Amino acid sequence: MAEVEESWFLLCTGEVMKHKETKCILNEGMPTHKNPFEKGRLIVTFEVAFPPDKWLSAAKIGQLEKLLPARQEVTVPDQAEECVLHPAAEHGGDDSDDESGMHGQRVQCASH
Numbered sequence: 001m002a003e004v005e006e007s008w009f010l011l012c013t014g015e016v017m018k019h020k021e022t023k024c025i026l027n028e029g030m031p032t033h034k035n036p037f038e039k040g041r042l043i044v045t046f047e048v049a050f051p052p053d054k055w056l057s058a059a060k061i062g063q064l065e066k067l068l069p070a071r072q073e074v075t076v077p078d079q080a081e082e083c084v085l086h087p088a089a090e091h092g093g094d095d096s097d098d099e100s101g102m103h104g105q106r107v108q109c110a111s112h
Contacts, residue, residue, distance in 0.1 A: 007079075008081070011083065017046040019047060022044065025086075041088070
């Protein structure tokens with residue numbers, strides 16, 4: 001679950017996220033160029049640390065669960081939206097903030 005500027009998103013993927021993996025939520029990002037009612041991609045970069053796959057057998061996991069504190073129940077806020085995460089590269093190619101696809105001349109502030 002993630003909170004972004006007072007909006008909650010329930011991220012249900014069923015997949016293990018890797019550290020620095022980038023995904024996107026379609027139609028939840030910044031408004032697009034010349035159309036404030038159409039939203040772009042909301043880019044999500046995960047900061048996680050997981051052990052490698054199959055580092056512990058199922059039997060050992062059961063033993064480990066007995067040693068650890070009970071799992072905390074997750075409370076999902078009523079206003080949370082269930083959403084689908086997509087690989088960011090499938091919807092725009094890179095991690096740039098320019099979601100409009102327009103690549104005009106960049107403007108730099110003048111210094112005095």
